[in-house]
Amino acid sequence: MKKSGTSRTGFSRRRFLKSGAALAGTALGSGAVTGLPMVWAKKFDNITLRQFGTGTSNLNAIAEKCKQDLGITLEMTAMDTDAAVQRAVTQPQSYEIADIEYFSIKKVFPTGVIQPMAVKRIKLFDKIVPIFITGKLTPASKVAQGTAPHTVEFVEGPHSRKFAKHPTEWATMMPTIYNADTLGIRPDLVGRPITKWSDLVDPAFKGKASILNIPGIGIMDAAMVMESLGKTKYKDKGNMTREEIDKTIAFLIETKKAGQFRAFWKSFDESVNLMASGEVVIQSMWSPAVAAVRSKGIPCKYQPLAEGYRSWASGLAIGSHVKGVQLEAAYEYLNWYISGWVGAYLNRQGYYSAVLETAKKYMSADEWGYWMEGKAAQGDILSPEGKVMEKAGAVRDGGSFYERMGHVECWNSVMDEDRYMVQKWNEFIAA
16 A cells, blocks of 8 residues: 655654644645555445534535545544544543543543544644644744633543643644634625624624624624723633633623623524525625625625634544554544545645645645635636636635635634633523
8 A cells, every 4th residue: 555645653842842833834835745545445445433513514425435445434424523522522432532622622532432543643743734733833833812722732641631731742642623713794785895893783783793602702702892892801712711701701691681792502504594584794704605695695704803813623533442553543543434435535625734735736836826826827627526616816815725724813723711610601692
């Protein structure tokens, strides 16, 4: 079996950090990985891996390609963030692979339902974007607030449930997908430039604004708004004190009672329908949802804002009970996942892949230029399904990978006062 890329036979923190930092400067350059796409031997034709996670990355196309390349049958189940956490913790025998968001792994891993992952068995781990290793996109980057992925990426040993403060040989998850989130707008309906997070609560958009109803994420958007308004300055928006939570929720309730919000959405489809119908002209949104509105021929923009982005990331974890040939198949699947095809598929939806070099091999120069380098498209930009997403001449909202991921202000997070925060959030929704 021939594989391109560099195999790992050992692991050292120095090599890890050096190669990670180097990636920040070279991944978007030319031809970092050469050779033909990886060729996989089908050793696992009779193996089934049950996987669950959000609809963002639990996609039929990935399961079909995995079956074609590896022979492994993936049984995927898509659910919302809160349901995914609940299943991970309460039904550990119901899955082999958990597709978990990084802020959620803070809740899941300490329960013992996920096994520490041997970094040396992930052959391209030292090619993963440095955000997941050091917290910095480049050596000069600041570490954003919230649950930065690198803070929950490593554990102290093969049987540890404690997160490590520095890279080790044992990981909680293999990073797969991430993005920089901001507000979506209808440029044809807002009637003026949108430049700040505080524009979400401008009375000019009374009854035509929306915020997402996932407590741990929605309150982060609200915090971005609060700081934009100058109402408060959080020490860490991702880990608020009770006093800060109270102040934020009180503001949201006041804003809601004033009639600012048209709806509170939970699903991708809800956000698309609200924006496409024109019922909402400005809202919390995800990049592919903006693309989905555009695909209907309706103007929609993912608006860069002065205060920066709220970011998120997900990864694949292996259940504690997985052993033997199933464990071998799980590692084969993880290695396949970052070998290029999946990364390109996810990049074409507006997300970012954990290993940029391999994804680049599966994208045309024009696709890479549009999605990753902030260049104007030379021809039509197509979705993974072959539908026209953008016409020639279009430039991606927010620009290049480094412009977008280099301006992350905070990461989705689990706060120390998480239970209290959820209780207060529910009071806001019920108000």
